[in-house]
Amino acid sequence: MSEVSVIIPTYNRESMIERAIDSVLAQSYTDLKVVVVDDGSSDETPSLVAGYDDERVSLIRHGENRGVTAARNTGIDAATGEYVGFLDSDDEWLPRKVERQLDALRGNEVEVVYTGYYICDDST
Numbered sequence: 001m002s003e004v005s006v007i008i009p010t011y012n013r014e015s016m017i018e019r020a021i022d023s024v025l026a027q028s029y030t031d032l033k034v035v036v037v038d039d040g041s042s043d044e045t046p047s048l049v050a051g052y053d054d055e056r057v058s059l060i061r062h063g064e065n066r067g068v069t070a071a072r073n074t075g076i077d078a079a080t081g082e083y084v085g086f087l088d089s090d091d092e093w094l095p096r097k098v099e100r101q102l103d104a105l106r107g108n109e110v111e112v113v114y115t116g117y118y119i120c121d122d123s124t
Contacts, residue, residue: 002031002032002033002056002080002081003031003032003081003082003083003102004029004031004032004033004081004082004083004084004085004098004102005032005033005035005075005078005079005080005081005083005084005085006024006032006033006034006035006084006085006086006087006098007035007037007072007075007076007079007084007085007086007087008020008021008024008034008035008036008037008075008086008087008088008089009037009039009068009071009072009075009088009089010036010037010038010039010041010045010049010071010089011038011039011040011041011045011065011068011071011089012041012042012043012045013041013043013045013089013090014041014043014044014045014048016089016090017036017045017048017049017089018048019092020087020088020089020090020091020092021034021036021049021052021057022092023087023092023093023094023095024087024093024098025054025056025057026095027093027095027096027097027098027099028095028096028098028099029096029098029099029102032056032081032085032098033056033057033058033079033080033081034056034057034058035058035060035075035078035079036049036057036058036059036060036089037060037061037062037071037072037074037075037078038059038060038061038062038071039062039065039066039067039068039070039071040061040062040063040064040065040066046059046061058078060074060075060078062074072086083102083105085098085101091117097115100115101113101115
């Protein structure tokens with residue numbers, strides 16, 4: 001059982017899903033599991049996720065699109081870690097995000113931590 005389960009809900013994100021997954025796998029903290037919930041994609045998203053040769057990555061598929069809330073809930077049901085993190089499939093994490101958040105959780109009497117974010121627009 002990994003300490004952190006990272007849930008990535010996705011729908012038709014073949015152009016972005018690998019970047020999201022890779023950013024989790026590149027974390028300085030490695031005791032984690034990536035649960036990708038494909039919400040009925042009609043593109044190559046499921047094939048790309050299934051192609052990962054890393055036991056920390058798993059894929060769950062909805063037969064039809066049920067929405068991001070249902071996909072997140074499916075991921076929560078599959079989570080085995082003590083902690084759960086959520087990552088949207090069009091986002092990515094900086095390499096020490098999980099490590100720093102765990103440090104904040106462990107060093108304080110808190111139950112939730114969150115971070116700031118950067119907005120990057122590749123279209124310009």
